[in-house]
Amino acid sequence: MGNSGPNLTDSRAHPSSAKNSSWKIEVLLAGSWRGATCTLLSRGHHHIIVDTGMPHEAHRLLNALEKRGIHPNDVRMVINTHFHVDHVLNNCLFPQSEIYGSQQSHDWCCEAYSDLLDEQNWVKLGLKYYPESADYERTSELMHALRRFALRWWDRKRLGDPSRFRWIETHPVPDDLEFLVTNGHVPGHVSVIVHKGSSPTIIAGDAVLTREHDENVFTMIPHNRKQFQLDRERILSMLGHILPGHDDAFSNSGGEPHTSS
Numbered sequence: 001m002g003n004s005g006p007n008l009t010d011s012r013a014h015p016s017s018a019k020n021s022s023w024k025i026e027v028l029l030a031g032s033w034r035g036a037t038c039t040l041l042s043r044g045h046h047h048i049i050v051d052t053g054m055p056h057e058a059h060r061l062l063n064a065l066e067k068r069g070i071h072p073n074d075v076r077m078v079i080n081t082h083f084h085v086d087h088v089l090n091n092c093l094f095p096q097s098e099i100y101g102s103q104q105s106h107d108w109c110c111e112a113y114s115d116l117l118d119e120q121n122w123v124k125l126g127l128k129y130y131p132e133s134a135d136y137e138r139t140s141e142l143m144h145a146l147r148r149f150a151l152r153w154w155d156r157k158r159l160g161d162p163s164r165f166r167w168i169e170t171h172p173v174p175d176d177l178e179f180l181v182t183n184g185h186v187p188g189h190v191s192v193i194v195h196k197g198s199s200p201t202i203i204a205g206d207a208v209l210t211r212e213h214d215e216n217v218f219t220m221i222p223h224n225r226k227q228f229q230l231d232r233e234r235i236l237s238m239l240g241h242i243l244p245g246h247d248d249a250f251s252n253s254g255g256e257p258h259t260s261s
């Protein structure tokens with residue numbers, strides 16, 4: 001995992017993209033103010049899902065796969081941009097898959113959720129993860145919402161069998177994929193860059209919540225607001241196709257960005 005950013009000059013000249021056929025990229029669940037984008041990458045019979053959504057979306061996710069003739073056991077790899085509940089709770093639907101993500105975001109999110117379940121000390125413990133929350137107007141509302149999420153949804157078992165985790169800190173990534181560390185949302189958050197010919201697709205995860213109106217998304221404040229802004233700007237400066245964590249895809253062609261279907 002490189003800490004340096006992707007270099008677009010490199011990506012244009014990516015050697016393996018010329019040799020192999022490129023990834024087909026399809027949105028399985030469209031991101032919205034209340035749900036995360038789930039994306040399918042396919043190359044022949046090799047299928048990868050990036051982020052898996054919430055339990056109540058399982059049916060829609062499986063339907064979207066079935067429509068494409070893909071059985072859950074055909075999915076051999078899941079990538080989690082981070083381990084917030086709206087991105088990971090259907091990992092368990094893909095028992096044959098290896099699960100890629102950063103150990104840093106996994107540990108951070110798991111510890112945060114379990115601390116938020118602490119009856120006595122959850123407010124104090126929550127501040128450990130979101131030390132900047134006092135700077136926000138709706139701090140208490142946000143922290144209560146986060147605790148409600150933890151109480152209602154957090155279920156370690158839905159993350160998949162721990163033996164299937166492949167931490168990107170130590171495991172190489174498949175050809176033509178690159179992980180870009182975007183720490184602002186949560187520590188260890190990664191965006192996925194799919195190198196595809198001359199124009200990469202950047203699966204931003206929550207480093208770019210929406211194209212324009214992040215304030216409309218019902219998710220937690222950034223762990224580090226300044227870093228979050230830097231991550232967002234860095235991704236928005238890349239030429240290519242951008243898939244936000246909670247919005248429709250759009251393309252960045254260098255001029256005014258235009259929405260694509």
Ligand SMILES: [Zn+2]
Binds near residue numbers: 082084219220
């Ligand atoms: Zn998130």
